[in-house]
Amino acid sequence: MIASSPEHAVELLDRAFNDRDVDTVMGFYEDEAVVVTEPGRTVRGRVQLRSFFERAMKSGASATQLKTHVFEADGVALFLSRWTLEYKDSNGEVSTRELVATTVFREQPGGGWKVLIDNSLGPLVLDA
Numbered sequence: 001m002i003a004s005s006p007e008h009a010v011e012l013l014d015r016a017f018n019d020r021d022v023d024t025v026m027g028f029y030e031d032e033a034v035v036v037t038e039p040g041r042t043v044r045g046r047v048q049l050r051s052f053f054e055r056a057m058k059s060g061a062s063a064t065q066l067k068t069h070v071f072e073a074d075g076v077a078l079f080l081s082r083w084t085l086e087y088k089d090s091n092g093e094v095s096t097r098e099l100v101a102t103t104v105f106r107e108q109p110g111g112g113w114k115v116l117i118d119n120s121l122g123p124l125v126l127d128a
Contacts, residue, residue, distance in 0.1 A: 007068060
């Protein structure tokens with residue numbers, strides 16, 4: 001799928017994540033993309049990203065955007081969002097967590113937008 005804007009990419013990416021479609025999710029990330037998985041920890045590249053997303057999807061996690069904003073310049077975009085993560089906690093009960101994300105997208109030569117840096121934890125990385 002080709003995303004016409006960073007906002008469109010996130011819409012499609014969230015839909016694929018919530019549908020547990022790891023192949024489609026991977027299609028929205030550059031080959032050497034970096035994803036923050038928790039404060040102080042990142043994964044990088046196709047193999048690590050796929051493993052991370054497969055584990056997250058297997059856990060039943062789902063994402064919903066609440067509010068977003070994009071700053072774009074010369075084919076690079078900073079996507080900011082307030083979003084919720086719904087997941088099962090250690091007791092098996094469903095929990096919801098509200099987070100702030102900062103994500104960097106790059107416009108692709110053949111069209112569309114892909115993630116280069118995905119920090120879905122936003123300022124929480126400062127606590128690492």
